[in-house]
Amino acid sequence: MISGKSKVCGVMAYPVEHSMSPLMHNYYSEKTGTDLVYVPLKVEPGRVEEAVKGAYALNFTGMNVTVPHKQEVMKYLVDIDEDAKAIGAVNTLVRTDGGYKGYNTDAAGLKRAMTEAGIEIRDRTCILFGAGGAARAAACVLAKEGASVIYVLNRSLEKAEALSEIVNERFGRRIMLPMALDDYGKLECSSCLAVQTTSVGMHPNVDHAPVEDAEFYKKIDTAVDIVYTPMETKFMKYVRAAGGKAVGGLDMLIYQGVIAYELWNPETVFTREMIDGAR
Ligand code: ATR
Known part of the structure; x- marks a missing residue:
């Protein structure tokens, strides 16, 4: 009452x-x-x-x-x-x-959701999809929790570069490496931890993922999609189909x-x- x-x-x-x-x-x-x-x-x-x-x-x-x-x-x-x-x-x-x-409890919320899901960040090679506001919060979590490197893949390379500059300056090392999303094929990594922060795949565009190439997802062994509508995004489906673990944004x-x-x-x-x- x-x-x-x-x-x-x-x-x-x-x-x-x-x-x-x-x-x-x-x-x-x-x-x-x-x-x-x-x-x-x-x-x-x-x-x-x-x-x-x-x-x-x-x-x-x-x-x-x-x-x-x-x-x-x-x-x-x-x-x-x-x-x-x-x-x-x-x-x-x-x-x-x-x-x-x-x-800003978005970053702390992401960290707690990852911890609860048993996802380790320390010393991991990470892929961050997106370079907007949500990506900035995610980048801070990954960097602060000890990721070894974060490749930031974004549709606009300029925004990926701008975000990398901010984060690298704050953490005093070149932890973030910007890449254009279209160049995803050039990304050389395996068993990566991925965080998806773009609006691609969000309701009503549920049939989309930032990268539409099933082979690519073999590089990812654990992923978080911060989108929660739908609860299971196409990005998560790609990761799981390639044998990885994927959690959604509801937590x-x-x-x-x-x-x-x-x-x-x-x-x-x-x-x-x-x-x-x-x-
Ligand atoms: P938020 O605060 O939720 O992060 P935002 O700042 O508008 O929202 O960022 C949206 C992100 O989704 C950006 O990284 C954007 O890419 P651009 O920087 O190139 O605009 C990404 N995004 C949105 N629509 C997209 C699409 N159709 N394909 C690829 N990336 C997209």
Whole structure:
């Protein structure tokens, strides 16, 4: 039951109607017995500053921020966590004195989903598909967790180069090597760990994968597709058909939510059963 004491959180997005976050977070409140309500907040582009100030004035405990506001919101925060700064995007706001502090739980969510799936990153040769915002978060996880090298394959080589430069500078070594997606045939590696972050294969384009060549997928022994609609992408099917292990993006979505929820409610204890129930 909502009462005068309930904590209020929400998700700022445009559009917001499709967001799964209200369902997920209100489910967590119910299951953990936490007095926290979570509402959808439709914020038009250009109104992010008003929205952040308004939410603070309205005593919101925290918020999630998603497309298209993840970068814009960074201008209106009193502090930003180091990982979020490196990723260049914020998806979670936590109330502090004087304003909100920004975090990025996408990266932490990906890391936790990989750990739970028993996927090791240390000393692995990685292939990162895509060079957008999601790829930047994934690149930070792979680099931070000790990948030996990350080949970044992207449709536009320029974006792959730009992302590599940012990550290499942050980690002080040439860990990322950019390549044009069309040149995938030149990639020399075996038993690679792949992370797929492009929108290729996402509903409604379910019949597509970033590389349409079954032979290529023999180079990959473990893969994560961060797409969760559909739950099994064509990319995952290619990896499995070539004998590899593939996991989808639903767990990353769930864990980024759990980690945000824990930031707003550090005392909340999640059980395996609650997390599994979110699926
Ligand atoms: P996000 O924040 O979800 O990463 P984004 O920043 O728009 O979204 O990035 C989308 C990624 O999907 C990019 O890497 C994009 O490639 P480009 O940088 O060349 O645009 C990739 N992508 C989208 N549609 C694609 C397609 N049809 N084929 C290959 N790559 C595609």
